[in-house]
Amino acid sequence: MSDIRESFNNEIGTDFRGEIMYGEMLSGHTSIAVGGPADMYVLPYDAVSLKTCLMFANDRGLAVLVLGGGTNVIVDDNGYRGMVISLKHFNMIKTTDDPDERVDLFVETGVPLQRLINYCVERGYAGIEGLTGIPGTVGGAIIGNSGSFGQEIRDVVESIVVINLSGMIKRLERDEFSFGYRRSSVEQGLIILSANMRFKKSEPEVLSGKASECISRKKNTQPLSERSAGCVYMNPEGRAAGMLIEEAGCKGMRAGDIEVSRVHANYFINRGNGTASDFLKLMKMVEARVFEHSGVSLEPEVRVIAGKHE
Ligand SMILES: Cc1cc2nc3c(=O)[nH]c(=O)nc-3n(C[C@H](O)[C@H](O)[C@H](O)COP(=O)(O)OP(=O)(O)OC[C@H]3O[C@@H](n4cnc5c(N)ncnc54)[C@H](O)[C@@H]3O)c2cc1C
Incomplete structure (x- = not known):
């Protein structure tokens, strides 16, 4: 592990903006609180730093894992030999189009899903209020097509931007990937950086009523x-x-x-x-x-x- 630290410091140094930890216990980053240490746990601040990390890992044949909220994974007790990436700092939500009937949002995948739901409910953007109570990030929700109460994240995703393990970024339109029950076809080895999402306009009161109903039903049954x-x-x-x-x-x-x-x-x-x-x-x-x-x-x-x- 000290070899990786030394190489990273020597070779990457100031090209990387973000946080980096060696031997970080992954039990602190999973909702079930299991998982041993990761050789490297990195939280890049921007896409250039993420790319730098991926190229470092690629050059050394290091395995790479993206961890969102860690709410649907079981990580080995011996930990992860390689680089674990958190996109926690990829946390922007931005309106890209706002005609009368609908609104389009650009959402980075480190955004906590619950933050996006609250954002939409407060503004009357309908489509994911039924996902209220699902923990984790937007990235994890897309990979697993998260859903509840008759809605799934696929209902609002229009396109995604991905980066591969060699650092190449591309946009995938909705007909270039598909969703199934708790699965998406986004290839292994692709990291989702952001998504463009489309919501119908509704009333905040209506949506917050639905969101409250979801959470109280979940509290009684889960x-x-x-x-x-x-x-x-x-x-x-x-x-x-x-x-x-x-x-x-x-x-x-x-x-x-x-x-x-x-x-x-x-x-x-x-x-x-x-x-x-x-x-x-x-x-x-x-x-x-x-x-x-x-x-x-x-x-x-x-x-x-x-x-x-x-
Ligand atoms: C109490 C509780 C209730 C839940 N209720 C529901 C429910 O009602 N419905 C439901 O569908 N799920 C539910 N879940 C499961 C879970 O919350 C969701 O599947 C969630 O969307 C996972 O997101 P995450 O960020 O935690 O993903 P993680 O668990 O961190 O990762 C899941 C997978 O996605 C990959 N991944 C994460 N981010 C990215 C990214 N940006 N790019 C590429 N790959 C990525 C990871 O490598 C991993 O393979 C629940 C979980 C808990 C603990």
Whole structure:
């Protein structure tokens, strides 16, 4: 690790504007609070500095991971051998067009999703108020096509700007990528820098009423105040994964300090010192029980980030 630090300081030095940490514990950057140290954890201030980091990683064959809010990932207990990038400083929301019926926004992907939702609700821009209560960033929401209460982020995305691992930037129009259930076709190795989004105009009071209804329904049915990684599994066609897990008798099942929530069985919560290996062990236990009980093979929604260990 000291080799990387030395090379970065010697070769990049003043070309990089941003923050950089070596050995940063990723458990501090994931909502379930698991994950070991990253060799490098960088928070560039601008696209030029991001590009500098990517070229440094590329030259050395270092693995690269973008972490948004860390609210849908399980990071290995041994951490990440390579460079973890946070786009926290890519946080601009700007109006690009504002005719009578609609409004177009340019949104950088480090913007917290909840900040964008509040921005839209306050101004009467309709389209994502149903996503109220979903944590994480705009980037993570696009990659996973986040959604709730009948709305998904795909409803408003018109185009995206991406950078590849060699530092090349390009704009992808809506017909150059697609969305599915909790997935997008944005290739691995592409980092989304920003999105152009289109919203219909409505009334702030109407939207804030809908947003409040969403959050109160979520508070009653999901363990929002606990440390979790969101839904562990995708819903199989026509079924709710949480119901299948509950019917298989898994509520309260535990591996180490990771427990199947008693509030909503598709959430695993960290009761204290849970680890990624506890989480993965519990997944195996739950998958086996559900298969035995209903014959359904559950598909993970959470993304398991392997450590890229040599
Ligand atoms: C309590 C709770 C409730 C939740 N409720 C919902 C819900 O109702 N509906 C729902 O859909 N989800 C829900 N989630 C899951 C999660 O919040 C969303 O999937 C969220 O959009 C993930 O965003 P993130 O920034 O945290 O992504 P992360 O978890 O940080 O990353 C997810 C993936 O996206 C990639 N990524 C992130 N940013 C970028 C970028 N800029 N460019 C390229 N790749 C990127 C990461 O590498 C990773 O592969 C919930 C989670 C929690 C903890």
